[in-house]
Amino acid sequence: MSSFHVISRSGDTQDTAGVVSASFLAAGDDDERLRLSDVSKLARRARRGIVGRARAEDRPTFSTIIREHLAAPLEGIEVVEESWPAYDLVNVQVGLNAWLQELGENGATPRREHQLLGLANFRHHEFGLADLLQRDREDFGPRPGNVSWSNLACGPDGEVQQAVRAGLYLVSEGDARVVVLVLAADPESGMGAARLHVVGNRPGLASAVAAEVRELALEHNVFRRRVISFGRDMFGERGAALQFHRRPALSTDEVILPVETLETIRRQVVGVAEHRERLLAARQHLKRGLLLYGPPGVGKTHSVRYLISQLTGVTIVQLTGDSLRLIGTACSVARTLQPAMVVVEDVDLIAEDRGMHPGHHPLLFQLLNEMDGLAEDADVVFLLTTNRADLLEPALAARPGRVDQAVPLDLPDAEARRRLVDLYRGDLALDDSRLDEVISRTEGVTASFLKELLRRAALIAADESGSGDLAVTADQLDAALDELLDTRNAMTRVLLGGGKDEEAGT
Numbered sequence: 001m002s003s004f005h006v007i008s009r010s011g012d013t014q015d016t017a018g019v020v021s022a023s024f025l026a027a028g029d030d031d032e033r034l035r036l037s038d039v040s041k042l043a044r045r046a047r048r049g050i051v052g053r054a055r056a057e058d059r060p061t062f063s064t065i066i067r068e069h070l071a072a073p074l075e076g077i078e079v080v081e082e083s084w085p086a087y088d089l090v091n092v093q094v095g096l097n098a099w100l101q102e103l104g105e106n107g108a109t110p111r112r113e114h115q116l117l118g119l120a121n122f123r124h125h126e127f128g129l130a131d132l133l134q135r136d137r138e139d140f141g142p143r144p145g146n147v148s149w150s151n152l153a154c155g156p157d158g159e160v161q162q163a164v165r166a167g168l169y170l171v172s173e174g175d176a177r178v179v180v181l182v183l184a185a186d187p188e189s190g191m192g193a194a195r196l197h198v199v200g201n202r203p204g205l206a207s208a209v210a211a212e213v214r215e216l217a218l219e220h221n222v223f224r225r226r227v228i229s230f231g232r233d234m235f236g237e238r239g240a241a242l243q244f245h246r247r248p249a250l251s252t253d254e255v256i257l258p259v260e261t262l263e264t265i266r267r268q269v270v271g272v273a274e275h276r277e278r279l280l281a282a283r284q285h286l287k288r289g290l291l292l293y294g295p296p297g298v299g300k301t302h303s304v305r306y307l308i309s310q311l312t313g314v315t316i317v318q319l320t321g322d323s324l325r326l327i328g329t330a331c332s333v334a335r336t337l338q339p340a341m342v343v344v345e346d347v348d349l350i351a352e353d354r355g356m357h358p359g360h361h362p363l364l365f366q367l368l369n370e371m372d373g374l375a376e377d378a379d380v381v382f383l384l385t386t387n388r389a390d391l392l393e394p395a396l397a398a399r400p401g402r403v404d405q406a407v408p409l410d411l412p413d414a415e416a417r418r419r420l421v422d423l424y425r426g427d428l429a430l431d432d433s434r435l436d437e438v439i440s441r442t443e444g445v446t447a448s449f450l451k452e453l454l455r456r457a458a459l460i461a462a463d464e465s466g467s468g469d470l471a472v473t474a475d476q477l478d479a480a481l482d483e484l485l486d487t488r489n490a491m492t493r494v495l496l497g498g499g500k501d502e503e504a505g506t
C-alpha cells in the first residue's frame with residue numbers, strides 16, 4: 001500500500017528499544033494547542049484552518065505541508081527512518097542543532113534555513129513520517145500543533161538541554177528541501193526508541209542528512225568525558241534512568257594502599273591510557289579488565305573514585321547491582337565514546353542473585369562476553385570490584401583473558417593504619433603520645449573503622465570542651481576506641497567493615 005521507500009536503521013549505540021527510557025528532568029507540559037509562532041509561512045493554511053474554523057477537510061495536513069515544502073512528487077520518495085536508544089534523544093537534538101546551525105561557505109551565515117512545526121495529539125499513536133505523508137485527513141492521530149519540548153539532563157550540575165519530544169523540521173538549503181521528524185521514545189505507548197525520520201526532494205539526500213546528523217550527534221555527544229550511571233528508572237519498570245555525576249577529586253595521598261598495589265592499579269588503568277599511542281604502535285591491546293577484591297571497607301570503592309578522578313577526559317559508565325542487565329548498553333556507550341571506563345561495583349551481588357543455580361551467573365557471563373566482544377584496540381577499561389572473589393573465581397576462570405589483573409586489597413597493616421590516622425585526623429589537634437598503642441589495638445580493622453574512630457574522638461572532645469578549636473587528648477582517643485571495640489558495637493563494626501570481634505575472635 002505504501003508507495004514510499006522506507007529505509008530503517010537503528011542507532012550505533014546499541015538499540016535498546018523497549019528497555020531504556022530517557023530521564024526527563026522536567027517534562028514540558030503537553031499543551032497541544034496550536035501556538036501560531038511555531039507554524040511557518042508554509043503552514044499559513046493551518047492558521048486559516050484553525051482560526052477561521054474552516055471545515056475539517058480545509059485544514060492543512062502534514063501531507064499538504066510536506067508536499068508544499070518539498071515541491072516534489074511524493075511518489076517513490078525515500079523515507080529514512082533511524083531509531084536511537086531513548087536516552088540518546090539528547091544527543092540527537094544536539095546533533096540536529098549543530099547540523100541546522102552549520103555555516104555556509106562564507107563562514108558567516110548559516111547554510112540552512114528551517115522552521116519547526118509541532119504535532120498535536122501525537123501520543124498513543126504509532127506513526128512515522130511515512131504515515132504523515134500518506135494521510136490526507138487527520139480526524140484522528142497527529143495534527144499540526146504546538147511543539148512539545150522536554151528538558152534533558154546534559155551535565156552533573158543540573159545542566160539541561162531542551163529537546164523536541166515531537167516536532168517536524170522543514171529545512172531548506174538552496175533548492176534542496178528536507179523534512180525531519182523527531183519523536184522521543186514513549187514507552188507508555190510502546191515506543192521504546194527515539195526516532196528520527198527524514199525525507200528529501202532528491203534521491204540520496206535523506207540518507208546523507210541522517211548520516212550527517214548521526215555524525216554530529218556523536219561528535220557533540222553530551223555523555224563524552226562525563227561520569228554517568230545507568231540505574232533503574234524510578235517511575236517505570238522497563239526503563240532505566242541515566243544520571244550524570246560530578247567527577248570526584250582525590251589525590252594519590254588520599255589513597256592509603258601499599259605502594260606496589262596502588263602502582264599496579266594506576267599503571268593498568270591510567271598508564272595504558274597515557275601510553276595509548278605507543279602501545280598501539282607496538283600492536284599491544286588497550287582493552288583491559290581489572291578486578292579489585294578484598295573485605296568490605298578496605299577501599300575498593302575509594303580506589304574506584306580515585307581512578308575516576310585521575311581519568312579526566314575519559315568517559316566513565318557506572319553500573320550497579322540492579323542495572324547490570326544494561327551491561328550491553330553500557331558497553332556500547334563506552335565503545336562509542338572511548339576512551340572510556342566501565343565500572344561494575346560489587347559484581348558478586350549480581351553474579352549470585354541472578355543465578356538460577358549455584359555457580360550459574362548469567363549476568364556475569366554476559367558481562368564477560370561483552371568484554372570479549374569489544375575490539376582489542378578499544379581503549380576501554382573494565383573495572384570490577386567484589387568482596388567475594390571466591391564466588392567469582394570459577395566464572396572468571398571459565399572465561400580466561402577478560403580480566404587481566406586481579407588486585408587484592410587487604411586490611412591495613414600497622415604502617416597503613418598510622419597513615420590512615422594521619423589522613424583522617426585532618427586539621428584536628430590530636431595528642432598522639434599513645435598512638436602506638438592505638439595502632440596495635442586496631443590490628444584487623446578497616447580504613448573506614450579508623451575514619452570513624454577519629455570522628456568519634458573529635459565528637460567526644462567537642463562534648464567535653466566548651467568551644468573553640470577541637471583538641472583530642474590521648475584519653476579521648478582511647479575512649480573512642482574502647483567504645484568502637486565494645487561488644488555492644490559489634491554491629492557497628494560490621495557496618496564499618498569487618499573489624500574483628502575481640503571476644504569471638506572471628
Ligand SMILES: Nc1ncnc2c1ncn2[C@@H]1O[C@H](COP(=O)(O)OP(=O)(O)O)[C@@H](O)[C@H]1O
Binds near residue numbers: 254449
Ligand atoms: N585505602 C584507603 N585509603 C583511604 N581511605 C580509605 C581507604 N579505604 C577505605 N577508606 C575510607 O573508608 C571508606 C569506605 O571504604 P570503601 O572504599 O567504600 O570500601 P569498600 O572496599 O567496601 O568499597 C571510604 O569512603 C574512605 O573514606
Ligand SMILES: [Mg+2]
Binds near residue numbers: 300385
Ligand atoms: Mg564498595
